[in-house]
Amino acid sequence: MGKLQAGIIPVTPFQQNCTLLFDTETKEGVVIDPGGDVSAIVQVVQENGIKLREIWLTHGHIDHAGGADELRELLGIKVIGPHKDDLPLLERLEKQAERFGVSMPVRNVTPDRWLEEGDTVSFGGHVFEVFHTPGHAPGHVIYFNRAEGFAHLGDVLFNGSIGRTDLPGGDHATLLASIRDKVLPLGDEVGFICGHGPGGRIGEERRTNPFLRGL
Numbered sequence: 001m002g003k004l005q006a007g008i009i010p011v012t013p014f015q016q017n018c019t020l021l022f023d024t025e026t027k028e029g030v031v032i033d034p035g036g037d038v039s040a041i042v043q044v045v046q047e048n049g050i051k052l053r054e055i056w057l058t059h060g061h062i063d064h065a066g067g068a069d070e071l072r073e074l075l076g077i078k079v080i081g082p083h084k085d086d087l088p089l090l091e092r093l094e095k096q097a098e099r100f101g102v103s104m105p106v107r108n109v110t111p112d113r114w115l116e117e118g119d120t121v122s123f124g125g126h127v128f129e130v131f132h133t134p135g136h137a138p139g140h141v142i143y144f145n146r147a148e149g150f151a152h153l154g155d156v157l158f159n160g161s162i163g164r165t166d167l168p169g170g171d172h173a174t175l176l177a178s179i180r181d182k183v184l185p186l187g188d189e190v191g192f193i194c195g196h197g198p199g200g201r202i203g204e205e206r207r208t209n210p211f212l213r214g215l
Helices: 038-047 068-075 084-090 093-100 172-186 202-208
Strands: 004-011 016-023 028-032 051-056 078-080 120-123 126-132 141-145 150-152 191-193
Touching (some): 004 038, 016 120, 038 068, 051 068, 141 172, 172 202
Parallel strands (some): 028 051, 051 078, 150 191
Antiparallel strands (some): 016 028, 126 141, 141 150
């Protein structure tokens, strides 16, 4: 087993961070949140010789899940996550596209496996713990690799900000509780990738993120 490596492919008009995680030795990997631009994702995967094992979703918003069904069909791999509370969002992805005036191809998607708090997912020997973190979306999950001190936080916590809570199923107090009870306890030294913009370290967000004051 090699090291855990991450790469980011900005996709969709929302410039969402579609994330490739892979093992440097075996080149086994997963793609997290393929929101769209599926041909670009496949091109990067092929150019780097990555053997994709699964598609992992953090939540059911269009910019994160809109391309999952197309990618699943193209590569013959499974869609894993998020939590089942996001089923109503995933069943309405095509309607979300109409609402936002998104012209890219978007398909509704039903995952092959839903995730619960305490589940684990893995590839190439790299194990990730799953935490259910509602607030931005009811079924949002995050993925934490304890061995490497690395987390994928989706749209829960950003560098200098937090996920928006004005979309259907969003709730500000619930999001802050998820950050307080699930994200911050992972540890200050944990590095993270998020759904938009640059990543960071949890400790830095604890100290400087204006939205976390008082947590």
